[in-house]
Amino acid sequence: MNFINEAKSLFKVNIRDYGMYIALIVIMLTFSIMTDGLFMSSRNISNLLDSAGYIAVLAVGMTLVIVIRHIDLSVGFAAGFLGAITAILLTQVGMPIYLTIPIILVLGVVVGLFNGVLVASIGIPSFVASLAGMLIFRGALLQVTEKTGTIIIKDDNFNAIGNGFIPSILQINGLHLLSLLVGLVGILLYIYSEISTRKSKIKYQFEVVSKKIFIMKLVMVSAIIAYITWILAGYNGFSWTVVIMLLVVVVYHFLTTKTVLGRHIYAVGSNPEAAHLSGINVKKITYIVFGSMGMLAALSGILFTSRLQSATTTAGTLFELDAIAAAYVGGVSSAGGVGKVTGAIIGAIVMASLSSGMNLLGVGISYQYMIRGGVLAGAVIFDVMTRKQRG
Numbered sequence: 591m592n593f594i595n596e597a598k599s600l601f602k603v604n605i606r607d608y609g610m611y612i613a614l615i616v617i618m619l620t621f622s623i624m625t626d627g628l629f630m631s632s633r634n635i636s637n638l639l640d641s642a643g644y645i646a647v648l649a650v651g652m653t654l655v656i657v658i659r660h661i662d663l664s665v666g667f668a669a670g671f672l673g674a675i676t677a678i679l680l681t682q683v684g685m686p687i688y689l690t691i692p693i694i695l696v697l698g699v700v701v702g703l704f705n706g707v708l709v710a711s712i713g714i715p716s717f718v719a720s721l722a723g724m725l726i727f728r729g730a731l732l733q734v735t736e737k738t739g740t741i742i743i744k745d746d747n748f749n750a751i752g753n754g755f756i757p758s759i760l761q762i763n764g765l766h767l768l769s770l771l772v773g774l775v776g777i778l779l780y781i782y783s784e785i786s787t788r789k790s791k792i793k794y795q796f797e798v799v800s801k802k803i804f805i806m807k808l809v810m811v812s813a814i815i816a817y818i819t820w821i822l823a824g825y826n827g828f829s830w831t832v833v834i835m836l837l838v839v840v841v842y843h844f845l846t847t848k849t850v851l852g853r854h855i856y857a858v859g860s861n862p863e864a865a866h867l868s869g870i871n872v873k874k875i876t877y878i879v880f881g882s883m884g885m886l887a888a889l890s891g892i893l894f895t896s897r898l899q900s901a902t903t904t905a906g907t908l909f910e911l912d913a914i915a916a917a918y919v920g921g922v923s924s925a926g927g928v929g930k931v932t933g934a935i936i937g938a939i940v941m942a943s944l945s946s947g948m949n950l951l952g953v954g955i956s957y958q959y960m961i962r963g964g965v966l967a968g969a970v971i972f973d974v975m976t977r978k979q980r981g
Contacts, residue, residue, distance in 0.1 A: 609972065610921055610936045617940060621947030629947055632825030635818070640752070642942035643831035644669070644893040648913035649920065649934035650842050651886035654879045656917055657859040659926035660709060660716035662880065663910050664723030665887040668701050670906025671731040673891030677741040677901035678734060680748060687748050694888045701727075702884020703877060710876035724910070732903055741901040752896030755826040756833060765820070769827035773819025776836070777812045784808060787847075831893055835935065838886070842931040855879060860927030915962070916941050919969040941965070 621629040628634060648665055655662050676694050679685040685693075701723075708719035735741060743749060758766035784807075791798050798804070822828055846852035857865040858875045866872050890909065895901050920937025922929030941962060948958050 610919065610933060610940065613919075614936060614940050614943065617943050617947065621943070621950065625947070625950045628950055630821070632821050634946065634950070635821050636825050636829065638942050638946045639822075639835075639939070640829050640831045640897065641946070642938045643752075643829075643835045644890040644897070645909065645912045645916055645942070646835050646935050646938035647838055647886050647890045647893065648909060649916035649938045650838055650931045651883035652910075652913040653917045653920065653922045653929045653931055653934040654842075654846070654855060655716075655883050656914075656922045656924070657855060657926055657929045658876060658879050659859055659862070660876070660879075661720060661914070662705060662716065662723075662883050663720040664701075664705060664727055665720075665883060665890070665913060666906040666909030666911070667724055667727035667731055668698070668884065668887040668906070669891035669894065669909055670901075670904075671727045671734070671891070672698055672701070672888045673895035673905050674731055674734045674741065674901040676748075676892055676895055677743050680743055680745050681741060687745060690748075691892060694892060695885050698884040698886070698888025698891075699881045700884065701887065702881040705884070706877040706880030709880065710873040727906070731906065735901060735903045739903060743895070743899050743901070748896055749899045750896075751830050751834070752893055753829075753899070755829050758827055765823040766827035769823040770819060772828055772833075773815060773823070776819070777815050779840075780811060780815065781808055831897070834889070834893065838889070839931055839935050846931055851875075851878070856927055912938075912941065915966045915969075918966060918973070921973075923973050924970060937969075 618630065648669065652662065652665065672694050675697065676690055679690045679693070680687065705716070705719055705723055708714045708722075709716045756766075756768055756772070758768055760767040762770070784804075788798055788804060799807075822832075846855065854865070854870050854875055855878075857868070857870055858872050862872050865875075891906070894905060894909075898905075916937035917929065917934050918924070918937070919940050920929070920933030920935070922933065944962055944965065945958065948961065953961075
């Protein structure tokens with residue numbers, strides 16, 4: 591009985607974190623039943639994750655921007671513009687891929703820092719500064735693609751980033767061995783991270799959940815990772831897009847949870863004035879977060895351009911809104927100071943799952959927009975209600 595009571599109270603306290611996982615499971619089960627299992631097929635799950643990749647990368651950066659109480663509306667067309675520059679460097683300049691990608695990522699940082707300077711140094715509200723950036727990059731994208739309309743990329747190595755899969759090495763009963771090993775490493779890293787976090791909390795006398803609850807959580811999350819790995823291994827294995835997305839999550843999860851920089855970002859988001867008085871350089875944190883957002887916008891542009899194997903005049907349209915939606919659905923708070931990068935990825939997958947499921951069911955595009963808008967509104971209402979309960 592104590593175990594059940596503890597589980598209930600734990601769920602209530604952490605409803606923001608667990609709610610989105612439950613929502614994702616419910617969405618997947620519902621669509622799986624309604625499509626007679628087609629939704630959970632290896633091919634569909636693989637396509638779903640690939641289509642979520644470039645938005646998930648943006649959502650990670652957007653989460654940190656919202657955490658420090660700002661917004662960045664320029665990231666969509668910045669991604670489209672930087673994707674077009676990538677295409678130009680590869681096709682017209684003839685630059686090799688190993689030089690092109692670092693150059694584009696550095697350009698992304700510069701773009702992000704430009705917004706950071708406008709917001710932190712000049713004091714322009716981030717909404718206005720990034721709206722100006724959005725219009726500038728929209729025009730810049732049209733300018734570089736206006737002659738041809740579409741820039742076709744014939745570089746197989748570059749196109750593999752958005753369409754290729756990691757090599758299988760060996761197949762066991764039709765399953766890709768390397769993908770199974772990647773999944774196993776993911777499970778081991780997750781277990782190690784959770785155990786080390788728990789030990790650290792106990793060491794500093796923070797409250798932790800009971801061993802039973804802790805073990806149950808480890809088993810459930812490991813089972814989900816194992817199941818997704820098994821599904822993907824039965825098709826073509828992990829795509830390079832998914833691998834890049836996972837690397838971004840691992841790096842940013844480490845930065846936000848295990849480093850001084852991460853603690854400073856959340857301190858600035860919780861109370862910028864108090865953070866400044868405690869010696870944190872708020873301007874510097876703002877530069878870093880916007881610079882990081884720019885770099886991830888560049889990476890998103892690379893992933894999208896590679897997936898299409900071309901740069902188009904419409905690339906980047908509504909990307910910023912999809913990223914903001916994914917961040918809010920993933921549990922970031924509109925009041926700042928609250929949000930996890932892992933939540934951003936789940937939010938992106940929730941939105942991609944909705945689109946994929948509705949496409950399989952033949953739901954009209956007009957209804958799809960309405961339903962996705964309803965889900966976003968529901969996520970923000972949920973955030974406001976949970977904050978009221980805590981307050």
